[in-house]
Amino acid sequence: MTARLGRRLLLVVPTLCGVLVAAFLLLNVAPGDPVQAMVGERADSATIARLRAELHLDDPLPVRFGRYVLGLLHGDLGRSYITGRPIAQDLAERFPKTAQLALAAMSFAATVGIALGVVAAVRPGGWADRLARLTAYLGVSFPVYWVGLLLVLLFAVTLRWLPPSGSGGLVYLILPAATLGMRSVAVLARMTRGAMREALASDFIRTARAKGASERVVVLRHALRNALIPVITVLALDTGSYLTGSLLTESIFAWPGLGRYVLTAIEKRDLPAVQGAILFMSVLFVLVNLFADLLYAKADPRIAYD
Amino acid sequence: MPRFRHFLSVLPSLLACAGERPSASAPLVYYESYDPRSLDPALSTDVPTGEMVTLAYDGLTRFDVNGRLQPALSDRWTTDPRGLRYVFHLRAGVRFADSSPVTVAAVRQSFLRVLDPKSTGGRAWPLLPIGGARAYAAGTARDVPGIELLGDSAVALTLEQPLAVFPKFLAMPVASIVAPRSGVRDVETIGTGPWRFVSWAHDDALRYARNPGYWDGPPQAESLVVRIIPDQLVRAAELEAGRLDVVEVPFGETAAWRSRHANWLQEKPALRDVYIALNNRRGALRDARVRQAINYAVNVPQILATVYGGRGIRARGAIPPSLAGGDTTREAYTYDPARAKQLLAAAGLAAGVTLELWRAADNETLGRVAQAVQSDLEQVGIQIEIVARDASSQRAAARAGNADMAILDWWADYPDGDDFLFPLFSSTSFGPGGNYAFYSDAVTDSLLLAARRTQDDAARERLYRAIDERVYRAAPWLYLWFPVDLWAESPRITGWELPVIFNGQRWTGVRRATPP
Numbered sequence: 001m002t003a004r005l006g007r008r009l010l011l012v013v014p015t016l017c018g019v020l021v022a023a024f025l026l027l028n029v030a031p032g033d034p035v036q037a038m039v040g041e042r043a044d045s046a047t048i049a050r051l052r053a054e055l056h057l058d059d060p061l062p063v064r065f066g067r068y069v070l071g072l073l074h075g076d077l078g079r080s081y082i083t084g085r086p087i088a089q090d091l092a093e094r095f096p097k098t099a100q101l102a103l104a105a106m107s108f109a110a111t112v113g114i115a116l117g118v119v120a121a122v123r124p125g126g127w128a129d130r131l132a133r134l135t136a137y138l139g140v141s142f143p144v145y146w147v148g149l150l151l152v153l154l155f156a157v158t159l160r161w162l163p164p165s166g167s168g169g170l171v172y173l174i175l176p177a178a179t180l181g182m183r184s185v186a187v188l189a190r191m192t193r194g195a196m197r198e199a200l201a202s203d204f205i206r207t208a209r210a211k212g213a214s215e216r217v218v219v220l221r222h223a224l225r226n227a228l229i230p231v232i233t234v235l236a237l238d239t240g241s242y243l244t245g246s247l248l249t250e251s252i253f254a255w256p257g258l259g260r261y262v263l264t265a266i267e268k269r270d271l272p273a274v275q276g277a278i279l280f281m282s283v284l285f286v287l288v289n290l291f292a293d294l295l296y297a298k299a300d301p302r303i304a305y306d
Numbered sequence: 307m308p309r310f311r312h313f314l315s316v317l318p319s320l321l322a323c324a325g326e327r328p329s330a331s332a333p334l335v336y337y338e339s340y341d342p343r344s345l346d347p348a349l350s351t352d353v354p355t356g357e358m359v360t361l362a363y364d365g366l367t368r369f370d371v372n373g374r375l376q377p378a379l380s381d382r383w384t385t386d387p388r389g390l391r392y393v394f395h396l397r398a399g400v401r402f403a404d405s406s407p408v409t410v411a412a413v414r415q416s417f418l419r420v421l422d423p424k425s426t427g428g429r430a431w432p433l434l435p436i437g438g439a440r441a442y443a444a445g446t447a448r449d450v451p452g453i454e455l456l457g458d459s460a461v462a463l464t465l466e467q468p469l470a471v472f473p474k475f476l477a478m479p480v481a482s483i484v485a486p487r488s489g490v491r492d493v494e495t496i497g498t499g500p501w502r503f504v505s506w507a508h509d510d511a512l513r514y515a516r517n518p519g520y521w522d523g524p525p526q527a528e529s530l531v532v533r534i535i536p537d538q539l540v541r542a543a544e545l546e547a548g549r550l551d552v553v554e555v556p557f558g559e560t561a562a563w564r565s566r567h568a569n570w571l572q573e574k575p576a577l578r579d580v581y582i583a584l585n586n587r588r589g590a591l592r593d594a595r596v597r598q599a600i601n602y603a604v605n606v607p608q609i610l611a612t613v614y615g616g617r618g619i620r621a622r623g624a625i626p627p628s629l630a631g632g633d634t635t636r637e638a639y640t641y642d643p644a645r646a647k648q649l650l651a652a653a654g655l656a657a658g659v660t661l662e663l664w665r666a667a668d669n670e671t672l673g674r675v676a677q678a679v680q681s682d683l684e685q686v687g688i689q690i691e692i693v694a695r696d697a698s699s700q701r702a703a704a705r706a707g708n709a710d711m712a713i714l715d716w717w718a719d720y721p722d723g724d725d726f727l728f729p730l731f732s733s734t735s736f737g738p739g740g741n742y743a744f745y746s747d748a749v750t751d752s753l754l755l756a757a758r759r760t761q762d763d764a765a766r767e768r769l770y771r772a773i774d775e776r777v778y779r780a781a782p783w784l785y786l787w788f789p790v791d792l793w794a795e796s797p798r799i800t801g802w803e804l805p806v807i808f809n810g811q812r813w814t815g816v817r818r819a820t821p822p
Contacts, residue, residue: 030699031695031698031699031702031703032696032698032699032701032702033698033702035428036698036701036702036705036738037698038351038426038427038428039351039428039429039738040351040352040428040429041716041717041719041729041738041740042431042719042729042735042738042739042740043428043429043431043738043739044431044434044738044739045738046440046443046444047428047430047431047443048428048738050423050443050444050445051426051428054424054426055426081426082343083343083344083349084344084349084426090508093508094508094509149539149540152539152540152543153543156543156547157543157546157547160547163547163549164540164543164544164547164549165535165537165540165543165544166510166511166533166535166549167507167510251536251537252537252540253540254509254510254533254534254535254536254537254540256507256508256509256510256534257509260509260536261509264340264341264509266696267696267697267698268698269698
């Protein structure tokens with residue numbers, strides 16, 4: 001177990017190095033100039049030249065990369081070109097908000113999605129099954145932006161039950177979490193249903209029934225537990241992507257998370273901010289996947305980590 | 307189940323806390339579309355930052371909501387006959403938020419920190435006309451001799467060249483006066499403005515409290531919240547839900563809001579141009595006849611009425627009609643495809659030509675305008691390839707002169723004809739300076755300088771009109787329109803007026819409406 005964990009952790013290092021190099025190269029060959037975003041309209045060439053020198057933008061690419069990596073080794077993500085604020089501090093401010101939203105969206109998706117899937121699997125062709133199928137179609141095919149605006153119109157403008165956007169108490173989480181989790185609900189419901197059907201048809205379920213276990217015990221303890229493996233994979237992947245910020249949902253609901261931070265940074269060509277954010281997100285993503293691997297073992301002891 | 311039903315019945319009231327009830331002391335709520343860069347005037351490069359700086363600081367001069375120049379921390383100023391030396395007298399008794407008095411030394415220091423060669427602000431241009439400022443900003447001089455302190459209550463600013471509009475430059479946010487004891491972090495700069503900074507949750511909201519000792523009378527409301535809301539439709543929803551006090555009406559919602567909320571709306575011609583820069587140094591566009599043909603070939607009034615929802619005034623020049631020198635009566639390039647074809651034939655392009663039109667991918671409205679222009683030009687044999695890139699890449703290409711055509715807008719920095727001529731058409735402001743058309747004409751250049759030297763307003767207006775006319779005939783742009791701003795003011799407030807310039811609204815006269 002420990003050895004496996006250690007090996008997986010070691011593999012993280014080349015992954016992150018790759019991300020670092022790729023992100024740096026891509027950002028620096030992309031068109032657009034951070035200095036132009038800093039000076040806005042009507043700048044003179046002397047100012048632009050001075051700022052480029054100040055930010056070392058005219059240095060050769062390898063030198064700039066070396067400087068950046070050196071900073072990283074000292075634990076320094078650098079400062080934003082645009083605002084001058086430390087990037088680590090910016091990320092630390094935004095991440096809790098993104099995590100909050102990701103957690104809410106995943107809890108919503110897991111509860112609704114798995115419940116729908118289980119109910120659908122128990123009585124295939126029944127009303128719950130049909131509802132689950134409809135939910136899955138809608139959830140996968142409707143664009144997030146459209147659904148988000150529709151929810152705002154219904155619950156915030158017409159019914160006035162919930163605030164349209166912003167952050168604050170729990171009420172502010174409901175609409176963005178539902179919007180963000182919508183796709184996962186759909187996928188989870190379908191996955192759970194499929195896996196449950198398979199599990200319910202297995203020999204061990206017949207054995208469980210034969211020994212007189214109640215239907216609740218059969219479904220929840222025996223079938224669901226075995227059906228959970230693929231579901232956990234999906235959950236982990238989605239959590240990973242939610243934790244790295246969701247651009248659209250955060251923008252619609254004015255949620256102050258990582259997604260919007262990266263979007264603004266990209267628009268302004270704030271290179272160190274984008275690089276720092278990508279690196280941070282990659283670390284998160286890798287860690288979440290690692291965690292999911294460990295969860296498999298918990299759900300199914302047959303998966304042995306030598 | 308009964309318990310559940312009971313829960314359902316109280317749910318709306320539980321959630322109703324979302325739409326807070328208006329009370330007289332509830333904060334005013336304004337918005338920005340993205341997080342401001344900083345609260346330090348020296349870093350004020352964009353509109354959100356400029357608006358936030360305007361709330362908490364004053365300059366020597368300022369603009370009112372209608373864009374008129376007014377005294378601020380300087381209550382009067384004089385100019386020598388050549389327009390080279392300005393003497394600004396400080397208003398007596400004004401104090402910064404940290405209680406220290408506003409002094410001439412603070413004025414000098416405020417300007418020096420903007421010009422500091424180490425500053426990453428990048429927008430020192432309103433102060434660069436001061437004698438010696440350029441050398442100081444470049445790091446080659448240790449002082450700015452053009453700034454001279456006259457005793458305790460006046461500052462003399464001597465310019466390198468006469469500049470009649472210089473007092474308007476000093477109303478820009480970057481020229482705000484900050485307290486000498488300001489801290490190093492951006493939120494620690496201290497001003498004299500009507501509002502005092504309280505807190506800033508990045509990407510979420512900025513909070514301000516009234517400055518009770520404001521020299522021009524304290525704001526009527528106690529506090530002001532500025533929320534950061536990127537999506538325009540959501541902003542509109544926020545106003546309808548009673549959680550935002552003013553909003554720009556989204557383009558797609560124009561008709562709906564005109565019928566639904568007619569009495570909330572305020573409409574004003576904006577100090578803004580929407581235009582397509584034609585690169586005057588590139589290929590076929592070097593020929594004025596081709597550029598004129600483009601102006602004849604596009605049915606601008608129709609595109610304005612349909613694609614742009616009628617929210618604009620057709621442009622016959624670059625100076626907006628509400629500014630001195632603006633002219634909407636001059637003879638226009640009327641829609642005339644036959645004439646366009648003749649001009650193209652005369653230029654040797656009877657067989658047609660292909661040009662690239664660059665647009666910013668995130669601006670959907672201008673994207674549709676670009677498509678309409680493309681379809682009109684196709685009728686006269688000009689094939690347009692639309693290149694959609696993110697705004698930053700589009701600007702970079704246009705600035706470098708790599709785009710044949712680019713659809714752009716130009717926002718006033720200061721309400722004056724000079725701002726719609728000098729940066730846009732002087733050969734000294736190619737590319738990043740604002741002249742995206744790379745228009746170059748020695749006569750225009752000398753007239754522009756003459757206008758800057760002219761102190762008499764009426765004479766300067768005549769010059770602006772003449773320059774605008776001359777440039778219009780040379781057709782460096784495809785002239786489109788001057789947008790008309792359409793905003794909604796919530797019935798929950800009174801006293802807000804739509805400003806024509808971004809730094810013209812200080813929210814001092816706005817308060818919660820008393821419920822009927």
